[in-house]
Amino acid sequence: MSRLTDERVATAREIIGRFPRKKSALIPLLHLAQEQDGYVAQDAMVHIAELLELAPAEVYGTASFYEMFKFHPVGKYCINICTNISCQLVGAWNLLHHAEERLGIKSGGTTDDGMFTIEDVECIAACTEAPALQVNYRYRYKVTPESFDALITELESGKLTDEVPPHGTLASVRQTTTQAWSNRGVQEQAQVDAR
Amino acid sequence: MSVPTGPRIITSRFDVADGHTYAGYVRTGGYASLRKAVSSMTPQQVHDEVKAAEIQGRGGAGFPAGTKWGFLPAGVHPRYLVINGDESEPGTYKDRLLMERDPHQLIEGIVIACYALNAAQAFLYVRGEMAHAQERLAQALNDAYANNMVGKNICGSNFSVDITLTWGAGAYIVGEETALIESLEGERGMPRLKPPFFPAVKGLYMQPTIVNNVETLANVPYIVGRGGGDFKAIGAPTSTGMRMFAVSGHVNTPGVFEVPNGVTTFRMLFEAPEYCGGIRNGGSIKAFIPGGASAMWFFPEHLDMALDKPTVDKAGSMLGSGAIVAMDQTTDMVAACWRIVRFFARESCGKCTPCREGTTWLERVLKRILDGHGRPEDIDLLFEVSESISPGIAWPPRQTTICPLGPSAVSPIASAVRRFRHEFEHYIEHGRPIDGVESPFATHLASHA
Numbered sequence: 001m002s003r004l005t006d007e008r009v010a011t012a013r014e015i016i017g018r019f020p021r022k023k024s025a026l027i028p029l030l031h032l033a034q035e036q037d038g039y040v041a042q043d044a045m046v047h048i049a050e051l052l053e054l055a056p057a058e059v060y061g062t063a064s065f066y067e068m069f070k071f072h073p074v075g076k077y078c079i080n081i082c083t084n085i086s087c088q089l090v091g092a093w094n095l096l097h098h099a100e101e102r103l104g105i106k107s108g109g110t111t112d113d114g115m116f117t118i119e120d121v122e123c124i125a126a127c128t129e130a131p132a133l134q135v136n137y138r139y140r141y142k143v144t145p146e147s148f149d150a151l152i153t154e155l156e157s158g159k160l161t162d163e164v165p166p167h168g169t170l171a172s173v174r175q176t177t178t179q180a181w182s183n184r185g186v187q188e189q190a191q192v193d194a195r
Numbered sequence: 196m197s198v199p200t201g202p203r204i205i206t207s208r209f210d211v212a213d214g215h216t217y218a219g220y221v222r223t224g225g226y227a228s229l230r231k232a233v234s235s236m237t238p239q240q241v242h243d244e245v246k247a248a249e250i251q252g253r254g255g256a257g258f259p260a261g262t263k264w265g266f267l268p269a270g271v272h273p274r275y276l277v278i279n280g281d282e283s284e285p286g287t288y289k290d291r292l293l294m295e296r297d298p299h300q301l302i303e304g305i306v307i308a309c310y311a312l313n314a315a316q317a318f319l320y321v322r323g324e325m326a327h328a329q330e331r332l333a334q335a336l337n338d339a340y341a342n343n344m345v346g347k348n349i350c351g352s353n354f355s356v357d358i359t360l361t362w363g364a365g366a367y368i369v370g371e372e373t374a375l376i377e378s379l380e381g382e383r384g385m386p387r388l389k390p391p392f393f394p395a396v397k398g399l400y401m402q403p404t405i406v407n408n409v410e411t412l413a414n415v416p417y418i419v420g421r422g423g424g425d426f427k428a429i430g431a432p433t434s435t436g437m438r439m440f441a442v443s444g445h446v447n448t449p450g451v452f453e454v455p456n457g458v459t460t461f462r463m464l465f466e467a468p469e470y471c472g473g474i475r476n477g478g479s480i481k482a483f484i485p486g487g488a489s490a491m492w493f494f495p496e497h498l499d500m501a502l503d504k505p506t507v508d509k510a511g512s513m514l515g516s517g518a519i520v521a522m523d524q525t526t527d528m529v530a531a532c533w534r535i536v537r538f539f540a541r542e543s544c545g546k547c548t549p550c551r552e553g554t555t556w557l558e559r560v561l562k563r564i565l566d567g568h569g570r571p572e573d574i575d576l577l578f579e580v581s582e583s584i585s586p587g588i589a590w591p592p593r594q595t596t597i598c599p600l601g602p603s604a605v606s607p608i609a610s611a612v613r614r615f616r617h618e619f620e621h622y623i624e625h626g627r628p629i630d631g632v633e634s635p636f637a638t639h640l641a642s643h644a
Contacts, residue, residue, distance in 0.1 A: 018359040020273075020316075020400060026381035027364055031323075052381075065383035065544075067365030068323050080324075084285045085488060086443035086520055088534050088635045122367065122538055123285040123488075124324060127443035127518065128450050137326040171329035175360045177340040188272045188315040194353055 003047040008032050011174070012051055018179060022052045030063050034168040039070040070167075075110045075117035077155050078167045080134045081143075083120045086127035095131050096120055098145040102152060115156065117167075138164050198463045198470070201429045201455040204437045205413040208297045215331055217338035220299035226344055228420035229303050232310055233352040236419075241311035245415065247423030249435045253289075254279055254370075254408030255487065255516045257504050264312060266395035267403045274314045274403040277379065277394075278305060278412060280321040280328070281363055281370040285488035285538055286518030289439040289451055290409035294321065294328035297413070298335035302358065304412035306345055307419055309356040312405060316357050318379055323363040336360055367542040371598045372406040373398075374544065385546045386598040410439060410517075431457025434503045440464060444521035445478065446471035457503035461485065461493070464502075465521055478523040482614065486515025488535045489603035491590055492610035511590040527632045528618050532611035533561040534635075539604035550601030553584040557604055564619060565636075567626030574612060574619055581605040 004012060012032055016025040029051065033044035040063055049056040063069045081099060083092040096107060099118050103111055110117040126132035129141035133148075140151060154160050165172070208214030208223055220226070232241050246261030267274060278301070282290040293301060305317050319336075321329050336358060339345045347355045366384045368374045373387035376399050391397060398404025414436060418426045427435045434457030441451045442464050448471050452464065464470045465480065474480060482492045485502075491512040493500075500506055507514050522531060540558035545551045557580055560573050570576075578588065585592045585602035588609050592602035612619055621629045628634050 018357075018361075021380070023381035024361075024379055027378065028361055030364065031362075062381055062383055065366060066323070066363065069364055083534070084538055085484070085531060085534050086286055088530070089444045089520070089522060089526065091635075093636050122541060123283060123287070125282050125288045125291045125322070127286050127288045127520070128441055130443060130449070134324065137324050139327070170323070170326040170362070171333055172326075173330040173333040173337075175333045176337050177346065177357075179357050188274070188313070191315065191353065191355065192272070192313045 002037060002041060003043050004033060004036060004051075008036055009051070012048075014176075014178070016051070018175070023054060023058075026052060026054070026059065026062055027066070030059075030066075030069055031168075031170060034069060035170070036168070037073075038076070038166060038168045039073050042071075073110075073114070074167055076115050076166050077135050077164065078117045078119065080119050080121040080124065080137075081107075082122070082124045082126070082130070082132050084123040086123070087130040087132060090130045092131040095133075095143055095145065095148065099148055102145075102149060116152070136164050136167050137170060196463060196467045198467045199455045199458045201437050203453055204417045204426075205293060205297070205300065205410065205439070206453040208300070209292070215296055215298055215335065217299060217335070217342060220297070224420075225299050225416075226303055228416040229307055229310075229344060230350050232307050232419050233350050233354050238311045238313055241307060241419055244419055244423040245311065248414075248418045248426040249423075250411065250414055250418065250426065251434065251504060252408055253410035253414075253438065253517065255284065255489075255513075257514065260407060260411050263395070263407075264308075264405060266393070267312060267405065268396060271403050272313075273316060274312065275399045275405075276305065276309050276312060276314045276317040277372075277375065277399060277404055277406045278317060278319045278409060279370060279372065279375055279406055280319060280325075280409045281375060282322055282325075282409070282516070283367045283370055284516045284518060285535065286441065286443060286484060286520045287487055287516040288441040288443070289517055291322075291325055291328055292451060293409050293413050293439075294325070295331050298328075298332045299339065300416060301332075301409055301413050302335055302339050302345065304415035305358060306349065306356055307415050308405075308407065308412055310354055314405075315355060316359070318399070319358055319360045320369075320375055320379060321360070321362040323365050325362070329360070329362055332360055366544070367538075368544045368598070368600060371600070374598070375406065376404065383544070385544045388597055430455045431501065431503050433457055433505050438502070438517060440502065440517045440519055442471050442519045442521065444483070445475045445523035445526070446473065446521050447475055448472045454502070458501055460499050460501050461519070462498040464519060465498070471521070474521065474523050476523075478525065480521060481524045481526050482522045482528070482610070484518065484520040484522075486513045487518040488538060489513075489599065489606055490515050491606045492614070494614060508591075525631065525633045527628045527634050528611045528615040529561070529565060529622050529628065530635050532607045533558070533565055535607040536561055536604050539600060543600060547596040547598075547601065549584045549595040550604075553580050553601060554604045556580045557608065561608075564622050567622075569619075569623035569626075571623060573623060574616065577608050577612060581608055 213219030369384040378384040438456040540554040
């Protein structure tokens, strides 16, 4: 879809300023693009390449390594069901099966109305709360077929709009601090000498 | 069953409703250790306390943190502290809690560590999937800057440090320290060859870099506040302090517990009412994973072993990232083995051929056994491929790869096939599990995955 908006470019410049080298801001900027469009659009990657003085191929080269970045539109809500060992031991596959039946799609697929994508994912660090899932990276614990259905109903009715922003938005709070000092190597040495 | 007890060190604010806020943190004693360090201790004195605590790194390898800090070459600047919050080892669940429930404790630990290391820049790398941890840390960091606990001239001293909060985008391998550094540089998260790229010497931007785990640094305020000796007095002399363990799987009350290190036993964690309250449905342990998916499995004969690093190492496995997974007598061991191997096959970064090809082969062979298409020679084939990734299939594992991810896929195979060979043979012959075990795919065929 699109290049980054002016507002996001301003945020991008702030982020770039927190790293000694521009390319370190690449993954955070890809997240910004995904937040804007729900996926990482090709034009956005070209724009990021311009901001970081990289070739677009370098941007895609890094982006394509990471599972969270999507290069095509996905559902407004991505439901990631963990099937790793702790969840498998307490019924994760039955839960995934139920989810597929309920939504009429297979793992990796998106519903026709663009509302839901489901994926069978690796461990999400909620092992003692198994079986667990994330919807747009917000957790649901000890999920049963009944609580899964209730979650879908709530998402469809818009009840969870505040708690679960559309796919692409991670933290609702950003670091806003600017770097307290620059030219770090020299000042760091001076700081050590002063002690 | 009586269990050893100790102070709650890093989980002390988990029950404090506003423990994650700046006000709540300070009210409960927070940032006192940082004030103490920058106002009355030299960096070397802080380092000495951490050394005296003998705290073993909590990320997986268990290397003593104080010793690691000593590896930075003198006089080379800039130097960096990188915090590994990329918790993704299957079964592991503790760093996320520490980041969500007590973000200031971690920040205080980071700033104190930077003081000891003479570093002026830290990078806090959180796992991409952990949105709540990211926002809690972002808020905490903004508040800590506003209150002069991070930034320029901290607490009125001449010490300054910046912390940059950033996060990944879904890749288990980035938990490996050199892969994390690559990711921080904006690259694909592929591990670097060691030597020459030991982070302490050539790390982030080829500068000296210390990479520490979240739980390790969360302990630093206590160590500096109370003294390393007090910390060392807790637990066993060979595994000091308190430590967090996540116990999941077939137990009555799974949970994350902070327990005295080195003296608590696996049986206590599984059976004591304070912890997991026994195996579900009154059952018994068939096998358990003592330290994350990469670890060799343990069996009933290991239940009374203490969670003590040298003891567990000597028995042929590891405590790793504090991830304990209990499997009762109904567990389908072929399916359990396959699921862990599939994880490593999916997460292999692809840099080294033995891992990229080997883990994929192992997964496919196990899959066809599960699907009822196993061949009599498949068990030998599993070992043959395993040999190519980890010659000798021993512990600690040897590796034909740059990092330990590939050899980690061998652990579940060596564990499950050696102990439960008859279950694999039965699958190959009959296309289904032995009587008395439950397939996890009862309504959902494995062929889907």
